[in-house]
Amino acid sequence: MADIKLTVNGAVREGRCEPRKLLVDFLREDLGLTGTHVGCEHGICGACTVLVNGEAARSCLMLAVQADGATLTTVEGLMRDGKLHPLQEAFREHHGLQCGFCTPGMLLTALDLLRTNPGPTEDEVREGISAVLCRCTGYHGIVKAVRAAAAALAPRS
């Protein structure tokens, strides 16, 4: 068994698990953070994407033990003071979700995209979110939402 201590959404969390436990299962089963979804479990669907030290990564392709000492953000950590994150607000406004299964992965992938490319073109948004499969929306609403969020998040000059 391995002891794991990490920071998730600003809070220090600890757990103990087998080294073979995937990070996504540790988040859901050991820490009770079920906002991160388990989809394909082999790195194709992107539903389990979280931020690891600020970078989007698939939590089904990391072992929990590898996140020891890391700082994570999951979908539960996006709201501030009871208000939706501007990216979440944009998803609501622009119909960026239907069933919501892919949404946590979409949000955290889009956050990393906007961190490294604050003003993406439509093509760049489509390339960025190609990392996550959505079977409901046809992606149009998601693309609109990410571009609207980019404008909302842009530093005002």
Added chain:
Amino acid sequence: MKPAKFEYHAPSTVDEAIALLVRYDGDAKLLAGGQSLVPLLNFRLARPAALIDLNRIGSLAYIRAHDGHVQLGAMTRQRAIEFSPLVGERLPLLREATRFVGHLPIRSRGTIGGSIAHADPSAEYPAVLTALDGEVIARGPKGERTVAPAALFETYLTTTLGADEILTEVRLPAMPAGAGWAFEEFARRHGDFAIVGVAAAVWRADDRVTARLATAGAGATPRRLRASEEIVERDGLGDAAIDAAARRASELVEPDSDIHASADYRRHLTAVFTERALKRARERMRG
């Protein structure tokens, strides 16, 4: 879909990692970015007795210029390569190819050493390594050796690295100033594995053209297209010479048929992308 049991080790030095490889005598797997290995573990297609996690070896992640080369530590993440100013300036072909490596979250974790050691023939980095005449450094209990790509890639997912060796560094010769480059590939969806990809670089010195061409996905290993390079080096970068080089390229590769594409289609794509890559590289060439 959970990995079978394994013993887990996270050494902090390469020497410790090599000692562990020796101890497990072929029954341990090295874990780099995990973007190919962890799916295999989840499916239980791989059931090693032990995992040796290289992610705590900080000394394996670097990008630096040295003696006309760019040296990339094996654990350098693909996202770090994507945004490296040094790579952008000296190895624009590598930077362009990086945008085709998986998806954004894959590149956050995936490493250059892992991609090359995994030796998937449809992967981009092995083709760039082959096109640019790079080499890798492998370290084992008896010391270090350098391995050229032609001696490294044996067949699908198989290299000549020993069970007690670790790929520690990738060395690529800096592209000459003014070189043109292009990476072209066809995949069903952006970020999927390439059905066929072509890496190209061209430059001119003393009125002589030098060309570099290699394929991904058109056979069991990346393939250097030397005979096509010779056509444009002899006849120049006019449309007719490029067309001849592209036709020759389709004869040089030995693709297999699989569920994704027939061998004939892969030959066809090899010619199409060789032409497109050479033409785009020509447009970017200066001097």
